[in-house]
Amino acid sequence: MKTDFVLFGVPHLLILASIPFVSWLLVRFMRSGFEAAARIGLGVFLLVNELVWYAFRYSQEGLRFPEGLPLQLCDFTLWLTIIAALRRNRWCYEFAFFTGIGGSGMAVITPELWAPLLSYPSIYFFLAHGGVVITLLVLTWAKVLRPQPGCLWRVFVLLNGYAGAIGLFNAVFGTNYMYLCRKPASATLLDFFGPWPVYIAAGELFALALFALMYLPFRARKARSPG
Numbered sequence: 001m002k003t004d005f006v007l008f009g010v011p012h013l014l015i016l017a018s019i020p021f022v023s024w025l026l027v028r029f030m031r032s033g034f035e036a037a038a039r040i041g042l043g044v045f046l047l048v049n050e051l052v053w054y055a056f057r058y059s060q061e062g063l064r065f066p067e068g069l070p071l072q073l074c075d076f077t078l079w080l081t082i083i084a085a086l087r088r089n090r091w092c093y094e095f096a097f098f099t100g101i102g103g104s105g106m107a108v109i110t111p112e113l114w115a116p117l118l119s120y121p122s123i124y125f126f127l128a129h130g131g132v133v134i135t136l137l138v139l140t141w142a143k144v145l146r147p148q149p150g151c152l153w154r155v156f157v158l159l160n161g162y163a164g165a166i167g168l169f170n171a172v173f174g175t176n177y178m179y180l181c182r183k184p185a186s187a188t189l190l191d192f193f194g195p196w197p198v199y200i201a202a203g204e205l206f207a208l209a210l211f212a213l214m215y216l217p218f219r220a221r222k223a224r225s226p227g
Contacts, residue, residue, distance in 0.1 A: 002114075002116075003113040003114055003115055003116055003117065003122070004116050004117055005111065005113045005116075005117045005122065007110065007111075007187070011117060012111075015108070015126055015130065016108065016109065018130070019108070019130050019133055019134055019137075020137070022134055023133075023134045023137040023138050023141065024141075026038050026042070026134070026138045026142075027138055027141045027142045030138065030142045030144075031142065035142065035144065038138065038142075039085050039086075039088075039138075039139065039144060040085070040086060042085050042131070042134070042135045042138065043081075043082050043083075043084075043085030043086035043135070044086075045131060046078060046081060046082050046085070046128070046131050046132065046135060047082050047086075049124065049127050049128060049131065050078060050079075050082075050128065052124075053124045053128070054070075056120065056124075066169070066173035066174075066175050067173075067175050069177075071166060071169065071175075071177045071178075072177055072178060073099060073103050073159075073162070073163075073178050074103055074104055074107055074128075074129060074132070076099075076162065077095070077096050077099045077100040077103060077104060077132060078100075078104075078128060078132050080092040080093075080095055080096040080100075081093075081096040081100055081132045081135050081136060084096055084135075084136075084139065084145065085135050085139065088144060088145060090145060090148065093136075093139060093145040094147055094148065094151040094154065094155055095155050095158060095159075096132070096136055097136050097140065097145075097147060097155075097214070098147075098151075098152070098155045098159075098210075098211045098214060098215075099155070099159060100132045100133065100136050101133055101136050101137070101214065102207065102210050102211070102214070104128075104129040104130075104132040104133050105129075105133050106188070106189060107125075107129045108126065108129045108130055108133065110186065110187060110188045110189065111125060111126070111129075111186070112184045112185070112186040112188070113125060113186070146218060147214075147215055147218050151215070152211050152212060152215050155211065156207070156208060156211060159207070160204075163178055163180065166178050166180065167180050180200060181196070182196060183196070183199065189206075190203065193206070
């Protein structure tokens with residue numbers, strides 16, 4: 001299959017615009033007294049969407065080891081987002097907040113699609129990645145959960161620990177999870193970070209800077225609060 005997706009075409013721009021709009025609507029819904037319903041609904045939606053995708057994928061392709069496992073950072077972040085939404089787990093939320101809005105958000109902006117836009121694999125891609133961003137924005141904007149002091153470094157250390165484990169898996173099985181061995185075929189931000197392995201180090205610095213920018217509003221709000 002060949003994709004007909006056009007980067008920043010009208011359908012893509014509509015998808016991008018729908019993410020903050022849907023998030024805003026859900027926050028208003030939560031503030032009307034339906035916090036639990038919206039939060040659990042988002043978690044269940046992400047869970048069901050992922051399970052349906054697994055059923056479809058494995059029915060079509062079978063279990064492809066080692067290259068077909070859900071080990072990408074977006075896969076890990078999605079499950080943490082589900083737990084954060086269903087259980088209001090602070091640790092899962094903090095990790096997902098930085099890696100989900102940063103990683104899944106970037107995936108939506110520069111998607112790596114291999115099927116037509118109006119096909120289930122592409123629809124799943126935007127539902128999963130866009131759903132993660134929406135869920136995290138809603139949890140944050142509705143003040144269900146918020147990044148806490150020290151979270152930036154906790155998340156950065158855990159992210160590198162996960163990347164190290166995935167890098168070891170890649171070395172043993174010859175896979176390319178988290179694009180640690182080579183860049184994705186489609187155009188992404190990594191194209192500006194130089195060749196391998198330079199883009200990995202540049203990506204680390206970019207991630208840290210992005211995390212710091214994402215945490216800055218919460219740090220500034222804490223500094224302005226009395227006491």
